[in-house]
Amino acid sequence: MMLESATPLLVETTGYVNVTDLLKKRLENSPQLAAFERPRITADTTTWHEITVAQFEQQVMAVxxxxxxxxxxxxxxxxxxAQTQYEWAVAEMAIWYAGGVVVPIYDTSSVAQSAAILQDANARVAFAGNARQxxxxxxxxxxxxKELSVYSLENEFVELIDAGxxxxxxxxxTRRLVANQADVATIVYTSGTTGEPKGALITHQNLLGQVLNIGAxxxxxxxxxxxxxIFLPLAHVLARGLQLVCLANGMKIAHLADPKQVVPALGVLKPTFLVVVPRVLQKIQAAAGLAARKKRIGPIWDRAVNTAITRARxxxxxxxxxxxxxASHAIFDRIFFARLRALMGGEIGYLLSGAAALEADLALFYRGIGVPxxxxxxxxxxxxxxxxxLPGSEKAGSVGIPTPxxxxxxxxxxxxxxxxxxVFSGYKRPExxxxxxxxxxxxTGDLGTLDDxxxxxxxxxxxxxxxxxxxKTVTPAQWENIVENDPLVAHAIAVGEGKPFLxxxxxxxxxxxxxxxxxxxEQxxxxxxxxQSNKIIELDNQRLRDAISRTINRANTQFSRSEQIRKFIIVIADLSVSGGNITATMKLKRQVLLGKVSAIVERLYTEPYTGGTR
Structure with missing residues (x-):
């Protein structure tokens, strides 16, 4: 088994002073190309209007x-x-044009979280997406x-534009060209599922290297x-990297702040690719299965899912x-798969998934319906x-080879x-x-293996x-991923440190x-x-336990006895970012949630175990 793998650099960053040159080169090559689509929302409708590269750069310069x-x-x-929106892109590039450093804060952050970042970053100026922020x-x-000048994105930068x-x-x-590639472009404070956020110093070269090589x-x-x-939080480096890659390569970007708005917008905007987190893919599949069951064709849907997975293999x-x-695939394509592709706009060539592990069968399902x-x-x-x-050589369950x-x-x-x-230059605090x-x-803190x-x-x-x-030493992530593929299950958390069984x-x-x-x-x-609101409630409904138990038993068959789950408890919890149990990128704050339900979990080991999965 391989212990190290590398991919050579495809594109050097020479010829670029800093990240702003990505926009300048695009401006030179195609100033009238549509770079963004921006919504205009009225009481009745939402219409989309194109913004060219030249118009974007003009607004960036003014801000x-x-x-x-x-x-x-x-x-x-x-x-x-601020929430994800076009104005975020303007503000970020304008900061770089002015010679500054971008410090994003998640739009769902509390006063205490925001204060910690403002203190550590020593920021004096800020953009806010709305009055609450x-x-x-x-x-x-x-x-x-500390004094802080706050400018609203809601007024389209009027105050700033007039002032300058x-x-x-x-x-x-002159200001735009001061920073070189070794200088810090952005300080990104890790959202953190545990522990205090740390400010990662990301340089202009980090961003340029990624944008140029991912694009190539x-x-x-x-x-x-x-x-x-783009509907992922722009405070996250993945969404910002995506934005820069698209801008540099002439792709048109639309922003949506609310993920619930995405599906209705797909048919209008007709994206050719989307970047998503696995939970979004799970929800789309689950919604299709629910619709099939409501029409009393659930077993047919289950056969369709298996057919898609088998074809993808x-x-x-x-x-x-x-x-x-x-033949089966052709039939199911007419009944289900073509409709799913149409629901996603009908023109998506690829979905890109990141930020969390994607269960292999879920990846195979989407490839099998024609959306790899x-x-x-x-x-x-x-x-x-x-x-x-790499497109065309996807391997379900793997996250691929090193990027260039x-x-x-x-x-x-x-x-x-x-x-x-x-790879960044380090954290802001030396410790x-x-x-x-x-x-x-x-x-990275992650465990993994490299194949041949x-x-x-x-x-x-x-x-x-x-x-x-x-x-026995157990890494439960693979078991958890399999169980989480059940539409009912949002998160499966294995426990058992120092206990006789999992x-x-x-x-x-x-x-x-x-x-x-x-x-x-089950009313x-x-x-x-x-x-439920924001409470954590234990559920002890037998029919629900039976449904979850079947999923757990199927998962257990793929693991050794010491890796199998013998008892479980079901809870319902607030899974909104504001509820405090997940991060802005939809990752579970595992230890936070376990801390809230420690008494419930402890009962798994104080009540007698009689064998089987309970």
Whole structure:
């Protein structure tokens, strides 16, 4: 088994001063190309209007002048706290044009979280997406005793543009060129499922290297004239990297702040690819299954899913499916698959999945219906992807080979180590760097293996490894991923550190659960879901336990006795970001949730175990 894999750099960053040159070169090549689609919302309708590269750059220049006029100095940190929107893109590029450093704050952050970032970054100027976010930033700055100028994105930068109108373009052009590739472009504070956020220093070279090499590698996905919708939080480095890649390569970008708006917009905007997190893919599949069950054709849908997965395995292995499978697929395509593709706009060539592990059968399902998923892997500290599958050679369950200019090494402990063009220069506070690197490689904290082709497969988090009282070491991530493929299950958390056997906390998906309960005639569960609010409630309904138990038993068959789950408890929990149980990128705050239900989990080991899965 391979212990190290590397991919050479495809495109050097020479010829670029800093990230702003991506926009300048696009402006030189195609100033009238549509770079963005921006919504205009009225009481009745939402219409979309194109913004050209030249119009975007003109607005960036005007806002940059306003920032300079209001005291933003070279290397000054400027905060953006806003939901995903076109104005985010303007603000970010304007900060760089003014010679500043971008400091994003998730739009769902609390006053305390915002204050910690403002204090650490020593920011004096901020953009807010709306009045609520502006109030949070002002209150946060007040708590740390610092002055903060807050500008709203809602007024389209009018205040800033008026303030800087007197400055000549030449002054901004001088400012734009001050930063070189080694300088910090952005400080990204890790959203963190545990522990205090740490400020990752990402340089202009990190961003340039990723944008140029990802664009050169994924030409089947990213091409001039293509279209995408960004609905991931722009405070996350993955969404910002995507935005820069699209801008540099002439793809048109639309922004949506609310993921619930995405499906209705797909038919209008007709994206050619989307970047999603696995939970979105699970919800689309679950919604299709629910619709089939409501029409009393659930068993037919289940056969269709199996057919799609089987067909995808043939595509992956390069083998020819038998006539019966081809015929079944053609029938199911007319009944289900074509409608799903139409629901996604009808023109998507690829889905790109990141930010969390994607269960292999889910990836195979989408490939089998004609919308292949390209899964990759990366972290804030690697400036988004450090590995990725390549279009046409996807391997379900794997996160692919190192991206150009990257090296992956597996340590003796099985930890994934990363080095390359996208790996950041370190954290803002020196003490955070003490254990972050080894032999020049960044320690990701993830466990993984490399196959003979250099493909990385993730095995879970190093800190989530469980050692039972019998001395068995278990990495539960793969078991959890399989169980989470059940539409009812939002999160499966294996527990058992220092215990004689493994158990699990099953967190159910509230919306899916309510629909399931209504179908089953379980009105009590429907009422519980409706009244749940932000509470964590244990569910002890036998029909629900039986349904979950079947999923757990199927998963258990794929693992050794010591890795199997013997007991479980089902809870319903608030899975909104504001509920505090998940991050802005929909990752579970595992230890936070377990801390809230510690008494419930402990009962799994105080009640007698009589064998079987309970």
């Amino acid at each position: 940059a002048k306003g920032l300079v006029a209001n005291g933003v100095g070279i290397g000054g940190n400027v905060v953006i706290m 502006a109030d949070i930033l002002r209150e946060a700055s007040h708590t740390i005793g 109108d007197f400055l000549p373009d030449a002054e901004i052009e 590698t994924y030409t089947d996905v990213i091409w001039e004239g293509g279209r995408t919708i 043939h595509l992956e292995e390069g083998t020819t499916p038998r006539f019966a499978l081809r 998923v390209v899964e990759g892997y990366g972290l804030t500290e690697t400036t988004a992807p450090v590995t990725g599958n 200019g990257s090296t992956i090494r597996i340590s003796e402990q099985g930890e994934v180590l990363a080095k390359g063009i996208g 955070h760097n003490a254990e972050a690197f080894v032999d020049g490689f960044f320690r 082709s250099g493909r990385l497969t993730l095995k879970g988090r190093l800190k989530d490894v469980i050692v039972t009282s019998g001395g 158990s699990s906390l099953i967190v159910v998906e509230p919306e899916v659960l309510a629909n399931w309960a209504a179908e089953q005639g 009590e569960i429907v009422d519980i879901v409706r009244a």
